[in-house]
Amino acid sequence: MFQCNMSSQRPAPFFPASARSGGLPRLCFVSYRQIRGFAMPVVAEYTGRAEIEVLDGTFGDALAIARDRLERGLVDAFVSAGSNASILRAGLQAPVATIQLTGFDLLQALIQARRISSRVGVVMYGQTIPELDEVKDLLNIEVMQHAYRTPDDARQRFEQLRRAGFEVIVGSSLVVELAEQAGLHGLLAYSLASVRKGFEDALELARVARLEAGRYEQLNSVLHNLQEAVLAVDRDNRVIAVNPPMQQLLGPAHARPIGEWLERIEPELSLQATLDSGQVERAVVQRFAQRDWVVNRTPIREHGEIVGAALTLYDARAIQEADTRLRIQQGRRQNAARHRFGDLIGQSPAFLRAVQTGRRFARTDLTVLIVGESGVGKELFAQSIHNDSLRAGRPFVAVNCAAFPEALLESELFGYEEGAFTGSRRGGKRGLFEAAHTGTLFLDEIGDMPLQLQTRLLRVLQEREITRLGATGAIPVDVRVIAATHQPLPGMIAERRFRQDLFYRLNTLRLPLPPLRERREDIAPLALAQVARCLQRLGTPLDAARALAPLLARLRAYDWPGNIRELENLGERIAVFLMQFERLDDIRYDELAHDLPELFADANAEPAGGGALNAARVAAALAAQGGNRQAAARQLGVSRSTLWRWQREHGA
Numbered sequence: 001m002f003q004c005n006m007s008s009q010r011p012a013p014f015f016p017a018s019a020r021s022g023g024l025p026r027l028c029f030v031s032y033r034q035i036r037g038f039a040m041p042v043v044a045e046y047t048g049r050a051e052i053e054v055l056d057g058t059f060g061d062a063l064a065i066a067r068d069r070l071e072r073g074l075v076d077a078f079v080s081a082g083s084n085a086s087i088l089r090a091g092l093q094a095p096v097a098t099i100q101l102t103g104f105d106l107l108q109a110l111i112q113a114r115r116i117s118s119r120v121g122v123v124m125y126g127q128t129i130p131e132l133d134e135v136k137d138l139l140n141i142e143v144m145q146h147a148y149r150t151p152d153d154a155r156q157r158f159e160q161l162r163r164a165g166f167e168v169i170v171g172s173s174l175v176v177e178l179a180e181q182a183g184l185h186g187l188l189a190y191s192l193a194s195v196r197k198g199f200e201d202a203l204e205l206a207r208v209a210r211l212e213a214g215r216y217e218q219l220n221s222v223l224h225n226l227q228e229a230v231l232a233v234d235r236d237n238r239v240i241a242v243n244p245p246m247q248q249l250l251g252p253a254h255a256r257p258i259g260e261w262l263e264r265i266e267p268e269l270s271l272q273a274t275l276d277s278g279q280v281e282r283a284v285v286q287r288f289a290q291r292d293w294v295v296n297r298t299p300i301r302e303h304g305e306i307v308g309a310a311l312t313l314y315d316a317r318a319i320q321e322a323d324t325r326l327r328i329q330q331g332r333r334q335n336a337a338r339h340r341f342g343d344l345i346g347q348s349p350a351f352l353r354a355v356q357t358g359r360r361f362a363r364t365d366l367t368v369l370i371v372g373e374s375g376v377g378k379e380l381f382a383q384s385i386h387n388d389s390l391r392a393g394r395p396f397v398a399v400n401c402a403a404f405p406e407a408l409l410e411s412e413l414f415g416y417e418e419g420a421f422t423g424s425r426r427g428g429k430r431g432l433f434e435a436a437h438t439g440t441l442f443l444d445e446i447g448d449m450p451l452q453l454q455t456r457l458l459r460v461l462q463e464r465e466i467t468r469l470g471a472t473g474a475i476p477v478d479v480r481v482i483a484a485t486h487q488p489l490p491g492m493i494a495e496r497r498f499r500q501d502l503f504y505r506l507n508t509l510r511l512p513l514p515p516l517r518e519r520r521e522d523i524a525p526l527a528l529a530q531v532a533r534c535l536q537r538l539g540t541p542l543d544a545a546r547a548l549a550p551l552l553a554r555l556r557a558y559d560w561p562g563n564i565r566e567l568e569n570l571g572e573r574i575a576v577f578l579m580q581f582e583r584l585d586d587i588r589y590d591e592l593a594h595d596l597p598e599l600f601a602d603a604n605a606e607p608a609g610g611g612a613l614n615a616a617r618v619a620a621a622l623a624a625q626g627g628n629r630q631a632a633a634r635q636l637g638v639s640r641s642t643l644w645r646w647q648r649e650h651g652a
């Protein structure tokens with residue numbers, strides 16, 4: 001609950017009773033003897049519409065009783081007249097309906113008074129009634145008016161009036177009683193109609209208060225359930241609200257902060273500058289109570305005027321945790337590592353050795369460099385290492401360094417701030433390093449990274465923080481890097497195309513993946529898995545193993561320059577060829593040479609290693625795929641970047 005308390009200078013806060021009880025509106029009629037007796041018939045009229053408690057008292061006495069009722073939640077609205085009404089209004093934060101003295105009431109009272117004497121004293125709380133002087137001539141009476149502030153003050157006025165020969169006094173309940181004590185005639189100025197009007201007003205106030213209380217309770221429970229610590233101050237920087245997390249933060253030394261100056265409670269949390277400037281402060285990181293907080297300071301305005309300010313403190317650790325969860329969730333969509341060592345196909349000693357090494361590397365958090373020809377499974381191994389490591393379940397972000405022009409690769413990796421360059425996105429963009437935070441970043445084709453970026457990468461690896469383009473501050477990142485290359489990096493170092501220091505940094509753990517031609521035992525199981533998968537997808541009932549058996553010798557003999565990616569492509573073509581035959585015996589293997597020229601290079605008299613890229617093959621594949629590089633690469637059995645690199649090198 002929002003905690004509020006009462007201090008002697010401040011009005012008591014208001015919690016309408018019926019908002020909790022849900023029953024009839026509860027009215028409290030704070031009266032004084034004379035008017036109480038007079039008003040009782042009206043009170044009786046409200047049976048069934050309201051619960052009315054009649055309280056007796058004047059001045060401080062009446063206020064104390066009213067506060068007590070309020071604190072105990074026994075009242076929705078007060079109804080009162082004269083001095084009591086003024087005092088309750090000033091002293092309570094609760095609706096108070098006033099029984100108003102109308103001109104007609106006064107006229108009636110004066111007519112009544114005239115029956116006793118033609119000289120009438122009118123004594124009112126706080127002020128006199130100027131219009132009365134005009135009426136008195138009409139009634140042909142002499143009227144003397146006085147305003148009083150305290151009972152003693154009133155007594156002195158009666159003495160004055162008595163000495164001046166006035167015998168009748170018209171006024172409120174208290175005035176009537178004191179006048180009679182002074183030996184004068186007292187006449188109550190109110191009419192029953194005015195009393196009734198006062199009760200009707202009180203009922204309406206109670207209804208509105210109940211609606212407001214409902215809203216207040218809702219807001220209250222929202223604030224109560226907020227994780228963040230919230231505090232609000234009024235215009236004078238005094239605390240008007242705190243929620244439980246904030247209360248906990250302020251500690252037992254400030255168990256009742258309401259009404260206190262925030263400056264005195266915690267100068268570090270001050271809202272004075274916000275009250276003075278009216279400026280919103282967002283996401284300021286501040287250390288308080290030995291913890292880091294993300295702090296917002298917001299002015300509270302009513303009709304444009306600053307009436308207070310609010311402070312919210314978010315636990316920085318909770319934000320970091322949420323950030324990680326968000327990244328993981330996003331990662332599940334885009335940045336997930338699907339493969340594990342257990343899914344990899346292979347039985348050759350070279351492959352098994354690579355898996356064993358990969359598993360060992362997964363137990364560390366060190367940078368890994370995977371080297372091997374295009375299509376040997378470098379990314380698959382990187383994913384498997386990630387999934388076998390303590391970072392499993394965290395983001396795995398893969399980026400192919402050969403696939404981006406230099407400027408784009410830089411902003412992809414490091415992100416940028418809003419306005420960092422023309423066309424930069426509003427709000428900036430986080431880079432892949434940030435996206436991989438707590439997880440793994442796989443930098444494929446690292447040999448294609450431009451030298452300038454190599455320098456930046458080295459700095460990130462050393463300092464474990466990145467700076468977005470156009471930003472001034474660095475952001476810490478916790479990322480494991482796995483790099484891969486098909487290029488001989490030492491040779492590139494000699495040619496000054498790769499930084500030696502970066503190489504040493506990346507090469508901490510080295511995982512060489514042999515090409516398929518050096519582990520021919522893996523060809524059959526890989527081909528079988530691919531053909532079976534494709535046949536199933538194509539809905540062909542043929543037995544993949546038996547259908548493939550006559551081709552195994554050729555598959556094993558082939559050199560596979562595109563390695564497993566090429567084998568997958570070839571397997572797909574085999575499946576498409578096979579799908580036209582319903583039974584194994586029908587398969588016309590002799591026709592296959594047309595679809596798989598590389599396997600039948602001898603028969604087609606194609607040069608050895610017919611799978612290697614050459615201008616004719618590339619041009620044919622591009623033409624066949626309508627210029628689509630991705631599709632052409634797939635047809636050629638190479639990765640998109642291999643094709644791209646080949647084109648770049650050959651000016652195609």
Ligand SMILES: Nc1ncnc2c1ncn2[C@@H]1O[C@H](COP(=O)(O)OP(=O)(O)OP(=O)(O)O)[C@@H](O)[C@H]1O
Pocket residue numbers: 343344345346372373374375376377378379380381444484486526564565568638639642
């Ligand atoms: N041991 C394996 N078992 C099953 N499939 C594999 C295996 N190794 C690689 N593949 C498959 O071969 C294809 C190429 O693998 P991957 O992309 O990991 O190779 P790469 O070395 O990273 O290639 P590039 O250097 O061209 O990016 C993928 O479709 C992958 O699923």
